[in-house]
Amino acid sequence: MFDELDDEVQIDLTPLIDVIFMLVIFFVMTMTFSKPVMDILLPQSETSAERRENATLVLSVDAEGRLFSDNRELTKEELPTFLDSKPEALLNLFIDEKAPFEVFIAIVDQAKLKRGGKFVISTKKKAN
Numbered sequence: 001m002f003d004e005l006d007d008e009v010q011i012d013l014t015p016l017i018d019v020i021f022m023l024v025i026f027f028v029m030t031m032t033f034s035k036p037v038m039d040i041l042l043p044q045s046e047t048s049a050e051r052r053e054n055a056t057l058v059l060s061v062d063a064e065g066r067l068f069s070d071n072r073e074l075t076k077e078e079l080p081t082f083l084d085s086k087p088e089a090l091l092n093l094f095i096d097e098k099a100p101f102e103v104f105i106a107i108v109d110q111a112k113l114k115r116g117g118k119f120v121i122s123t124k125k126k127a128n
Contacts, residue, residue, distance in 0.1 A: 023044070055090065057069055057082070057088050057092045059107065061096060061104070067103075079106075083111065084114055087115075090120060091120065
C-alpha cells in the first residue's frame with residue numbers, strides 16, 4: 001500500500017534542455033549578425049560639395065497615364081530626353097494609384113536604362 005510513496009521522485013529535464021538549446025542558438029545567431037562582414041575605409045575629400053536638395057527631376061503620372069513635368073505634359077517619346085536632361089539629379093516619380101500599370105513599367109524600364117535604376121517613387125502617408 002505504501003510502496004508507491006517509496007519510489008524516488010524524478011524530474012524531467014527535457015524542457016529545460018530545449019530552452020537552453022534555443023538560447024544557445026539565439027546567442028550564436030545574434031553574434032554572427034553583429035560582426036561586420038567587411039571593413040571599409042572610406043576616403044576623405046577636401047573639395048567635396050554638398051548635394052543640393054533641389055537637384056531632382058519630378059515626373060508625375062495622372063490617372064489616365066499622362067506624363068507631366070513642371071506642369072508640362074510629356075509624350076512617351078520625350079521621356080528618354082527628359083531623363084537625360086539632368087543626369088546628376090534624382091528622379092522622383094509621383095504616380096496616381098489609378099494610373100495604368102503599363103505606364104509605370106515603361107517609366108521604370110526607361111529609368112533603369114538611363115539612370116542605372118536610381119529613382120524614388122513617392123507615396124502618400126497611410127490614413128489612420
